[in-house]
Amino acid sequence: MQKVVIIGAAGRMGKTLVRLLQAQAVPELQLAGAVDLWDVAERGQDIGLLAGTRATGVLLTSDLATVAPVCDVAIDFSSHQGAAGNATRLAGWRKPMVIGTTGLNDGEKKLIENAAQQVPVVLAPNMSLGVNLLLALVKEAATALNGKGYDIEIIERHHRLKKDSPSGTALGLGEAAAAGCGWDLATVAVHGREGLVGERPAEQIGFHAVRGGDFVGDHTVVFAADGECIELSHRATSRDTFALGALRAAAWLAGKPAGLYTMQDVLGLTP
Secondary structure (H helix, E strand, O other): OEEEEEEOOOOHHHHHHHHHHHOOOOOOEEEEEEEOOOOOOOOOOEHHHHOOOOOOOOEEEOOHHHHHHHOOEEEEOOOHHHHHHHHHHHHHOOOOEEEOOOOOOHHHHHHHHHHOOOOEEEEOOOOOHHHHHHHHHHHHHHHHHOOOOOEEEEEEEEOOOOOOOOOHHHHHHHHHHHHHHOOOHHHHEEEOOOOOOOOOOOOOEEEEEEEOOOOOEEEEEEEEEOOEEEEEEEEEOOOHHHHHHHHHHHHHOOOOOOEEEOHHHHOOOOO
């Protein structure tokens, strides 16, 4: 039985993870700690009750150092700044980790890459099986359609409370499409359009973010040509699918060597 610490436990994903751990969705895992920011009002309360399930005996704390020694693996759904700093600390304690936090900048990604030189780390913008299959399909489609007159656009919809844009999943889909075409995403990406932007060049990937309501996460990759359009889509209807993927990733990390892994590795989708 692996003992798990949830970082960002008072958030939407954190509470979902707690609830699924209580339900023994992944029997190999046991909740051992719950961490969130120092200014979270619920500090000191039982995380199970906060998550809407039964009491766990695990109290929400803001001190990662007090719970890290008792855990075998950490799952981080905090913030981009927090996840990067946490990765450095957890690596120093030799604790494997799963990071589902999005919005990481280049410097923060570098900190996580450094941590992965010491411990195994699963870093993924989306933990669901369906999205990771979609990533593979998008790359395959982009490879097949490259140079044949198909324009690539990515449309994503999320709830009004989401802080980063475009979503990490949308960026991952863009990376998959760019890889399939042999392009550098940073060079060809365009985020929304306004004004007289001119004709669309062939080597371009457009991103369009919708924010509103309670969308869990909708993503569509459009391959548009003269006379036809191909759309590859994924719609999440519950956060459970992401949380379950993160828990499976945490269980999968047991015994793995240090390195930076993705959900493609966890799900056996890596060639």
